[in-house]
Amino acid sequence: MPETVAPLTVVRAGILGTGGVARLHAEALAALPGVELVAVSDSSLERAAAFAEQHGEDGRLASVHATLEGMLAEAALDVVHLCTPPSGHADQTIAAVEAGCDVIAEKPPAFSLAELDRMTVAAGAAGRRLAVVFQQRTGSAVAHVKALLDEGAFGAPRVALCHTLWHRGDEYYAVPWRGTWAGEGGGTLLSHGIHQIDLLAHLLGDWSEASGALWRLDRNLETEDLATGTVLFEHPLGAVVASVVSTVLSPREQSIIRLDCDLATIELVHLYGHGHDHWRITPAAGVDEAVAASWALPDDEVASGHGVLLEAVYGARAAGLPMPDVAAEPARALEIVTALYASAGRGAPIAKSALSDVALRGPLETMVRDRRRAPQSS
Template identity: 45%
Template structure:
């Protein structure tokens, strides 16, 4: 592949809250390496407001040209990197279009609505790029990097037990947005749209899972198609056991991961992002080694989890023609985990890694056409770009 230019040409698709609040600041932080050449949104007024604000607030990125049509933007601008911040139902088609145009893709979660869509996207990738990566910013804070190193080197001993918790609160107004809570436009409830960040981080820390048993319910938001709470019991390849809880019913909101190892407990408690201070290490009773405890509690650097931190790796991968972080096996493992959680919850049977093949209905939709959960006649997703 040809070497990227001195500054990578980037475009954003969707100009809603996640793009203005997270993608744009991330691009601005890397303005020496990337320029924002275009923005796409079907709402002309919102698009004009975004391009004007981007030029005024982040002049180092340049002035993006506004488009209301993705294909026209790809044809005229030929960006090297496309950032997708649109509703989930649009990700599959838009990622495929960007890859076909030769652009690398960095997409908000979930990357797509099914394993079938994921495999179709990756089939459009080519060796050396372009590749598609999903936003998984919680992996990239220095606290997470440090914890993963300690776990993978055995410094904390053997992982035994873990708890992964995303207990948030969303009211009826949240679900008044027509694409939320629907299988064919959001792909699921808090399992897919909220807890996926913590689940992804848990898998990043502990590695491959082997078996899931689960339950799900629609306890409060009865007007939606998907669940509003799910729970799972998980076995990992290492033998460790874990619980995973996803909720939008919880007045006391928290995101938490706790891993009990033979030498220590490591715990992360935060809400939407973490710093070093959000991680704690508790040694096993009787362990008295001040130097070791200091090493555990002192990460190299102090980088908060953020889109900015992950984008650094995306840009490096683009320049070197290597698979970027948050793509390939790791991204698919998280999506397969969610598909297996839904299948286990809806069927009442345990699901093992690799069970969901193209012949399985849960490969094609997270509801698996289960009679108690599949939509009878779900509306088509509207072509909108507000996340």
């Protein structure tokens, strides 16, 4: 008798929004066994068609759809990746989970905590999963450093830097949704700084208070081109005060996390992703050499990125497990960012306990301190 071969079940993925970041999703999907990109959609049908041509797997092209609704109705998807501007994420998530799909949404997950709440409630009600892409949390160095921090190996963390020093000019802001409150939801803090904030919060855990200021020093935007602030974390070993900077005005771009603990300084200096070479652990004077040597990063290096994040999310999905650590707690970074914006609007620190009362966007006209030489209406 011929052997019966069980049919391979392919997980059917679709991408909504085939602009800049979608390529990272398509490449990550192509590397995942048992998962196939079968459909794409973009409000520019031409862009979606070109994307499908570019990312076909084994000669199979993803079908191209003019709308999310059309893609959901016709493509029998299991998972929808939202690579659209954040203004649409809430409604798109709700439509996708109600159509029976899991959702993987790009950061920032939403414009407000209330919107994110609507998304998680809808996913829960539909029995579907919602993952948010904060890929800076991934990679073997983060897992290693977090495990050592959690077990107290570095002593109490005290002081942190969380600096996103990027450069974005006219070309970047020529895309119509960027630089506006309605399209982007915020400026560099929500769009860029949120990555490092998410990573720092992943390492340190709970936070209790944030105070921030928003500045417009040069770019012709509605939103800020510089955000500064302080976040107070409540690590089990004591309070940690973190300085936050996010800007698009730095010609030599760097993303920096620095943590000064009683027994060591931990530094990560990178740009958009990190491997082991981007990390440095410096022991305090007097720390035993053998102890310091035991902190060395492991030989097996996994760099951070979309690939490793999506692998973990799809793996958990296949195994019926809760969201992996790298995709859990999608609200944490948005909470901190919300508090920083609200604090800038109110001119006072915002406690986490008071967060349910604040909106991400405060009185827009006064939130950003416009210190351009010749202020222009934006």
